[in-house]
Amino acid sequence: MATQHVYFFGGKKDTEGSADMKELLGGKGANLAEMSKIGVPVPPGFTISTEVCRQFYENKKQYPKGLKEQVEVAVERLEKKMGKKLGDPKDPLLVSVRSGAAVSMPGMMDTVLNLGLNDEAVAGLTAGSGNARFAWDAYRRFINMFGNVVKGIGHEHFEEAMGKIKKKKGVEEDVDLDADDLKEVVTQYKAVFKKHAKMDFPQKPIEQLWAAIDAVFGSWNNPRANSYRKMNNMKGLIGTAVNVQSMVFGNLGDDSGTGVCFSRDPSTGENIFYGEYLMNAQGEDVVAGIRTPKPLKTLSKQNPKVYKQLVEVKERLEAQYGDMQDMEFTIERGTLYILQTRNGKRTGVAAVKIVVDLVAEGKINKEDAVRRVTPELLDQVFHPMIDPRAKKGVKALARGLNASPGAACGQIVFTAEDAEAWKADGKKVILVRRETSPDDIGGMYASEGILTSTGGMTSHAAVVGRGMGLPCVVGCKDARISGKTVMIGNKKFKEGDFITLDGTTGDVFTGELNLVQPKVKGELNTFLSWCDEIRLAGKRANVSQKGMLVRANADKPSDAKRAREFGAEGIGLCRTEHMFFEERLPMFQEMIVAEDEETRRKALKKLLPYQKRDFKGLFKAMSGFPVTIRLLDPPLHEFVPHTAKDIKRLSEQTGVPTKALKQKIESLQELNPMLGHRGCRLAITYPEIYEMQVEAIITAACEAQKAGVKVFPEIMIPLVGSVGELKPLRAMVERVAAEIIAAKKVKLKYTIGTMIEVPRAALIADKIAEDADFFSFGTNDLTQMGMGFSRDDVGSFIPQYVEEGIYENDPFQVLDQEGIGQLVEMGTIKGRTTKPELKVGICGEHGGEPASVDFCYRTGLNYVSCSPFRVPIARLAAAHSVLKNR
């Protein structure tokens, strides 16, 4: 038997496809078939399969054998079903021809309507509709569309012809042309067609049909479609299908109409039937906005029969698809037709509410519910957004990297000090800087949002912004700061001017746009509890632990508390360096500029009580969960003063002459600080720093434990690249801890582990594991070193790299699984060769990114750790991984 290339649809009995044949029939074709099959009124037609498209390209644009015959049979079958014939001068059958891949794909040839019209059939249509103007209008539209889609003739040529006639008639709008005028338009359009296509407009409907089919298949590989697929990372599609469907008309009079509707409210998710329609109109009239559509409930009064029918269809489709539907319908002379249905787009809030309701209604199960909500949708729930109405028609000034989601608006300030001062005056500010540094932390806390002109997705502003849940746009090349003014795009702003940032998209707007805070109801917790249920049941071949845990990166007790509210199961990374700012900075600087160990120790002693208090707060906030504390990581020059004033202050404080201070500060400078004297390298040179930190951690843990807190301290040594570094530092931690534990007379369990962030550490992880109780992959640094990218400098070329597809994603946003992923996998496998039960986690910025979370799950990591605001996203992503990988 010959391969079936063509699938007919039209009524329960005659339909050959179904919803599960999307790969073969495309999304549109499969849905049309499905609707037909279950009795939804769909204009009959047929679908030519995607497989034909694949063969077309494989065989030098030749169609497979038998296609021609199958299409002819389908056309005959359609004519018979409709009781009309293509090109019939009395009552012609008209059809639409549409493309439709498995995934919706703008950029391809889309639609030819009214196919089948010709100089004779137009008379038949006039007769059939009793409306000459309608018929000639349909014909001229067809010539335009056909000319454009099939022959690539620009719309402007047709518009020019139309314009001349309108001018001649002295009218402004198309609608003011009558049937005779349109007949003249048709004549002119055919002339335009002939001029550009170098042929007469084809009069044989079957020729028109084949030309349209050729055009659809031909558009599959046009540059626009190719680049769209590339940009959207759409792989594995074999081609497009072609849908040929009989036409119905909503513009045949007041008993006709057209509309779109959603089976539930796409903004809130509430279970109300929601939509708009217009009588005596075509689909494009609803979208174009020339006439104002009416709300759907009006239809229940205007045409209760059709409305009731539509409600029934909606119920049936939602039941069938188990999801909220977005439908297009047409009423032709009182008869309802459904032209399209698909799962409706929705907001994050709606997405959660809908799946929770659908489970309650018994329409889907919990796993379906979890599968349905994407991490991107869930993320929306946690951040203020720009009111979509406020955004309408407003163009962004510039677009930077969407570093930390959510929207913010406020007055521009240019320094952290100003941010704090203005905030104290009750003003809302946006901090605008080339880049931020640890010095700016106070000002960042005081701001509504951050805009930087340089830096990438893991720049200081981005990392801190995400940690605080502070909207943040970074690396915005089109924001050029000069003193206390900034050019954003083409507009100049000074201090105090208002701007609005959208950290979710990276857009920057002028003025104050209205913001809305998504309203989260009880459904969210229900939904996340299902995620956890699935997540914690996940079994993997390569690790004994069931499911993957989600921890948070948090440096302060308040962050830890918030993280716990978001569902964090511990702290995966506490960056102790964030504890050396504000009032503690002078003491830390005193330590840095000390000329000998004794002076250093004296300064460190002053810091000890602060550190202890911080750690105690963390343990308390995370009672019952592990808390991983990373010992000092950044190079010391990040902490020293740079202005003459600050150096003088430090000189007065320490008694070190300013000249000596300046020399010391200069000597700390490094050409490539990212590869410099930092992390455990500092502790090899100045062991007393880590000794103080360990003393603070262990003392805090002992005291918290005595106060009834369940403490699980995990001490983490950063930037280890060799056993020679880890071994003596581990011994030091054990010695200091043992002394304190003995003095405090308690029993305290704690572990010592290391970051795997230097590529060499991953290479020799089997040896590193001998001295480590746990590994935590620092994928920020691992990416920097493994790929040779400075996260502070990639802004100058990474956007181009991503645009040109050299890398699919910014590797600081989405873990580079192909390369850096090898190091993570290697480190995990080698580490567990030495210690089969080695606990392995990730605490880089990738820990909250869904694709990276999935990689971590597959690689057998015990946990991911991310910023508090990403914890729910990671819980969902990890649940998705369980569903995807089992």
Added chain:
Amino acid sequence: MATQHVYFFGGKKDTEGSADMKELLGGKGANLAEMSKIGVPVPPGFTISTEVCRQFYENKKQYPKGLKEQVEVAVERLEKKMGKKLGDPKDPLLVSVRSGAAVSMPGMMDTVLNLGLNDEAVAGLTAGSGNARFAWDAYRRFINMFGNVVKGIGHEHFEEAMGKIKKKKGVEEDVDLDADDLKEVVTQYKAVFKKHAKMDFPQKPIEQLWAAIDAVFGSWNNPRANSYRKMNNMKGLIGTAVNVQSMVFGNLGDDSGTGVCFSRDPSTGENIFYGEYLMNAQGEDVVAGIRTPKPLKTLSKQNPKVYKQLVEVKERLEAQYGDMQDMEFTIERGTLYILQTRNGKRTGVAAVKIVVDLVAEGKINKEDAVRRVTPELLDQVFHPMIDPRAKKGVKALARGLNASPGAACGQIVFTAEDAEAWKADGKKVILVRRETSPDDIGGMYASEGILTSTGGMTSHAAVVGRGMGLPCVVGCKDARISGKTVMIGNKKFKEGDFITLDGTTGDVFTGELNLVQPKVKGELNTFLSWCDEIRLAGKRANVSQKGMLVRANADKPSDAKRAREFGAEGIGLCRTEHMFFEERLPMFQEMIVAEDEETRRKALKKLLPYQKRDFKGLFKAMSGFPVTIRLLDPPLHEFVPHTAKDIKRLSEQTGVPTKALKQKIESLQELNPMLGHRGCRLAITYPEIYEMQVEAIITAACEAQKAGVKVFPEIMIPLVGSVGELKPLRAMVERVAAEIIAAKKVKLKYTIGTMIEVPRAALIADKIAEDADFFSFGTNDLTQMGMGFSRDDVGSFIPQYVEEGIYENDPFQVLDQEGIGQLVEMGTIKGRTTKPELKVGICGEHGGEPASVDFCYRTGLNYVSCSPFRVPIARLAAAHSVLKNR
């Protein structure tokens, strides 16, 4: 049968050991046995094996069973042989006790002489020698040595006692004390012993003997010995042996004497018998320098019989060991004894001459000859050295890193401009800077040597210095520059002051020390041709190519010519960026600050003829060999001006306003330039740069080929981390090359490859290899990124790392085989999975380092490439690899 722990030596028949038992008997013991066996007059004795030492430490400092008995038997046998008995009041046997591991090792307990003396035996020694002063002097020396070595009593305590007696007697020197005085000294020494050892000085010789043996074995694990082994990377030694040997005396009168001699001249290698001796003296007198020893030829007149005997011994030993011998001898009352022989230390020149002569004399074969000469010795041959006589007694002011070997002296200048100006005035200068940059190249060429206060072994100064063969000391922390003065150690220097650098050791001296240029004769070429013979015959399992080739890193035709003279088999790395300085810099700067592609192309067009000329010169100098040219690698900000004056000049040249220039220059700055916008990343952004370079290379190759040069251009794309980078750049190279080749109407073969220097590239080398004809490991960057070390900044901690053994070596000097080596191996294996015949080389600074060369050989690399001056070293090292690994 019980294990033999004790090995007797003394005469041909009674000797139980031999030279090939070094592991078991230690170097000294094995040589004593060997000499005894072949009839060389050696005072008889016995050796306790290193195996005893091992068991001693394994069994909680208990000796193995049977040792006591075996030592007793050996003592009896020795007494019988000598016809004397230990402690005999009439004619006592005296012995020495010495340690001796398989490798000579200062820092361990060394020697106890005159053991066996006690209050009674001293009378016997008096009688036997007929010299009471000699006997009492021997006794007091014994007590001092025994007290010091066995009981750890400081020499100062004995000296104090001696001082009191000298004062009492009113004499200045020890030699002015008579027998009775020395008797008093013995009494006082015994008191000192008792006070500190809390026991009487042992009178039983056998007790003395066991105490000395205990002390030798006990000293094996003392901290000094341990740290010596660690510092010198001495692994796999199981312990020390103990040599007990009958004493002979050179101070028994004018028919006695002692001396040291070399079987050939250790400075020149000439085959002349060379040495010094003193009559009526002990070994230490020759060394101490109180009396001036006589040249050996005097002995031929003073005692022709002994001299003749000594010559015979020398001949015999040299024949036996097949190498130049360093011997110690004693004449006791007219009888010659040889106390020690070992392979003599020698200069590089001597080392080469000696082995070539030995082969000619039929004493060794070529392989032995090649094996004998270490790379360090060979290196000496190519560099001026500080005259050893000039260095005597002169202390270095400071020591930095020995970045580029050879010595240099000259007047200090502080800027590259000054260096050029002073040189033009006919002065010799040393350029002293914090660090050098590409701007300084001209000044570096004008200097005799370079001293920098920062930077590591692969800093700019070091790399360029080695490339030029320019002596270079870098990272000298104790050189503190301030304006136009520098403190070196504790001494202040200003411009024009003289200093001398030793780039071979890293030492810096004040003033002008005399330099000597090693004289290389024809032997060197003979020797290197043997190296090549062996090298090019090396078969490896993992690569089809026989032997490993040696190429040079050279950027200019003159360097290439020199490299070829040194035996380079091609250029492995031509750094094109070095071609953008001097008169070409303004054009390159014009390109950098251009605001659009057209202006950039215009500026590049000006550079094209220069580049073409350079490449043509390289092809010509390397006719018949491949020339690998790396396209532009460093970030653009390395080329832009920084001073107001230079910026103004560039502004005038380009017409770009200074303000805009400053902004452009600022925008090029990067926080971590090593990980920034450089290498192929530049070419993704500005393809026109590489296009110009490819045009220059291919045009030059076509033209050179037409002129009869055999060209093999290899175009190398740097810093590739992904297929997405390499693929379009390869296509660009092919396109540009094809156009030129077509236009020139020639046939030209060329290849396109890539550096593997980003860790990710090694990880995905199988994919990279699809678009690469060859790989060249850039181990400098691979080390920087893989270990997370910036070569410009490691100076602040790497010295401590090496000192504490965290890393055995500076990883920029010696390839880190454990970590980075994995990436090299992985890259090679994965690359050849895709292309089994993939050509793989290395062009990092490690290409000339012997241990790294050996690693490359084992890993299956096709070639190493190093600076021209290292080429002979690499040829030797690669030959050693063949011998070692077959």
